[in-house]
Amino acid sequence: MKVLMLLMFCCFPMPILAAQKDASIDPAVNPNNTSISSVKTIENLHWGEVLFYAFKDEKYQALIHLEARAKQNNLQPHQQQAQIFAAALLLDLGLPSVAEKRIQQIPPLLLSNALHSQLALAMARVFFAHQDYSAAKSWLNQAKDSELNFSDRQIKGLLQAKLYFNKAQYYQAAELLTKIHDKGNLRHYAEYNNGLTLLYFNDKKSHIEGKQLLQKVADLEPDDQEQYALKDQAKLALGLEALKRGEAFEAREHLLGIRQQGLVSNDAILALGWSFSEAKFYEKALGYWDILFKQDDILDPRIQESWLAVPYAHQQLGDLQGAMDGYLDARSKQQQAQKLLQQKLQQQDWRELLVQSPKEGTSSFQQQLMANPNFYNWWQRWQDIHHWQQRLDRLAQSIPTLNMMLENNKVQYLEKLKKVEIFLQENSPQDFQQKYQDLNNLFQQQKVLEIADKILPEQQSKLWHKILETKSFIDNHPDDVNQDQKQKFKLLQGIFKWKIQRQQQENLWLSDNSLMHLKIQLDQFNQTTQQVNKTVINTQNNPYQIQQLEIEKLHNQLLQLSQKIQTLKSALEEQMEKEYLGIIDEKILALTQLGKQADLAIARLTFSSVNTNSKDFKKSEMKISEGENE
Numbered sequence: 001m002k003v004l005m006l007l008m009f010c011c012f013p014m015p016i017l018a019a020q021k022d023a024s025i026d027p028a029v030n031p032n033n034t035s036i037s038s039v040k041t042i043e044n045l046h047w048g049e050v051l052f053y054a055f056k057d058e059k060y061q062a063l064i065h066l067e068a069r070a071k072q073n074n075l076q077p078h079q080q081q082a083q084i085f086a087a088a089l090l091l092d093l094g095l096p097s098v099a100e101k102r103i104q105q106i107p108p109l110l111l112s113n114a115l116h117s118q119l120a121l122a123m124a125r126v127f128f129a130h131q132d133y134s135a136a137k138s139w140l141n142q143a144k145d146s147e148l149n150f151s152d153r154q155i156k157g158l159l160q161a162k163l164y165f166n167k168a169q170y171y172q173a174a175e176l177l178t179k180i181h182d183k184g185n186l187r188h189y190a191e192y193n194n195g196l197t198l199l200y201f202n203d204k205k206s207h208i209e210g211k212q213l214l215q216k217v218a219d220l221e222p223d224d225q226e227q228y229a230l231k232d233q234a235k236l237a238l239g240l241e242a243l244k245r246g247e248a249f250e251a252r253e254h255l256l257g258i259r260q261q262g263l264v265s266n267d268a269i270l271a272l273g274w275s276f277s278e279a280k281f282y283e284k285a286l287g288y289w290d291i292l293f294k295q296d297d298i299l300d301p302r303i304q305e306s307w308l309a310v311p312y313a314h315q316q317l318g319d320l321q322g323a324m325d326g327y328l329d330a331r332s333k334q335q336q337a338q339k340l341l342q343q344k345l346q347q348q349d350w351r352e353l354l355v356q357s358p359k360e361g362t363s364s365f366q367q368q369l370m371a372n373p374n375f376y377n378w379w380q381r382w383q384d385i386h387h388w389q390q391r392l393d394r395l396a397q398s399i400p401t402l403n404m405m406l407e408n409n410k411v412q413y414l415e416k417l418k419k420v421e422i423f424l425q426e427n428s429p430q431d432f433q434q435k436y437q438d439l440n441n442l443f444q445q446q447k448v449l450e451i452a453d454k455i456l457p458e459q460q461s462k463l464w465h466k467i468l469e470t471k472s473f474i475d476n477h478p479d480d481v482n483q484d485q486k487q488k489f490k491l492l493q494g495i496f497k498w499k500i501q502r503q504q505q506e507n508l509w510l511s512d513n514s515l516m517h518l519k520i521q522l523d524q525f526n527q528t529t530q531q532v533n534k535t536v537i538n539t540q541n542n543p544y545q546i547q548q549l550e551i552e553k554l555h556n557q558l559l560q561l562s563q564k565i566q567t568l569k570s571a572l573e574e575q576m577e578k579e580y581l582g583i584i585d586e587k588i589l590a591l592t593q594l595g596k597q598a599d600l601a602i603a604r605l606t607f608s609s610v611n612t613n614s615k616d617f618k619k620s621e622m623k624i625s626e627g628e629n630e
Helices: 045-055 059-071 079-092 096-104 113-129 133-142 150-166 170-177 186-199 204-218 225-244 248-255 265-278 282-293 301-316 320-347 349-354 364-371 373-426 429-447 458-476 483-540 545-629
Strands: none
Touching: 045 059, 045 079, 059 079, 079 096, 079 113, 096 113, 113 133, 113 150, 133 150, 150 170, 150 186, 170 186, 186 204, 186 225, 204 225, 225 248, 225 265, 248 265, 265 282, 265 301, 282 301, 301 320, 301 545, 320 545, 349 364, 349 373, 349 545, 364 373, 364 545, 373 483, 373 545, 429 483, 458 483
């Protein structure tokens, strides 16, 4: 939380820019503000997957899945809605330009009223991010509340409030924010700025209303540090307003309630001193101013003002020597501050803010830099771009890993390719074709035989071959077998032969059917082999060439993006440096004026002292002269 410092010679604090205070109030960057689909049912699991990651607040995962499913055309019937949802995700990720291009691809005439309102809301967010507030307002008016769901209406309300802020219409912003549930501290900012604005008006009614609004903020029961800071700011504004009216006691009542270690504690101490000075209580005023005078932060405007306030109090108390010493100290501190500014100018210490959080280890001067709206705006943009550069750098670091994985896959592929080539050599389709032809010829021969012994079932084939072996033995050794055995064998042979012939037609049909299926499988094998051969031929010379080209293309794109980001960062750094130099010049000018005031006060005190001594000398001469005359 950053607040604007009290300027050295101003009567009121500057209005607080809420957009600088809390990024969560900006619908373009708040991760909880992604527009939710207005379709009541999810008709596609892939679309549900995208919404699942979005509801888990994993924006990158949601966008990656959405892009992948969209390319696969797997988001019907949510395709148009997905385009708007992608734009909302891109806005949440800080990419308004990319979101705008995505939205321009959506044909408005094909959208339903609900989707058209969502599209208008997304376009309003795009133009707001581009700081084109007129176009943002125009698009926002096209987003009808009746066509938006609760979440989208909240986003619209916050965006409308931000537009009021940019026009300094704090009253309208505060009124609108009363209707928004998830508004964070934005309403308090609106009340504070509205109250502060009303104090500048000349009519009494505006003054009363402004003080009431500021008092409302001052009476907050804070829930966080941001509200504590707002409470202190409101009390400071009320105290300074009372001091301006000459109501020193009322001013002290407000100022004494400000935290001692708050961001505006020095402003309160300085103002308390002036409140006592207004009432002629210079000793008490000196006590407060001396607290600032003894601090070492010589670039703090409040502390610099105390350099003149302390000797002024001494002078009012009649301590002319103390006043002289104080003004001399002020002159010395002023010279030290100017020298320190020159050192900072040479060191360009503002660049330290580019590599560290403004909440961690920043000096008071750097906090003053961050309190400058223009500098903070450039710094915030630089940080956003730097964040993307870091992501690109991490992606670039993965390129060597991808190349290594690709090379490893290439080696494995070539090894498997070699195995495939060996398999194809060992299993030639021609060999299988010849074997099939031999089987077919054998089948044709078996069809005309009385006993088709080659197609018999395994058990019958074994028995039949045993019968043939027995017959051959009897024929070759007729004397070894008696007539009765021969007769029994013929009977057995006849019965088995009859059984085989009885089943032969069935066996022939089964064999013919098996050959037919074998032919089909052989044809499929031939086609597969041809495809494999074709693939082998196509990839044999340059395997993974396409993937390698894709990786190289990705690497080149990353380099180009990095160069563009670096160009943008350089341009933003130039703007920050320009703002920084302007702030330094203002501080040098203020210190120069301070030195002149100190010199003038020293000269007056010196003249007063000389004049007093001269009068005393003349009085002494007159007394001596009178004594001599006597």
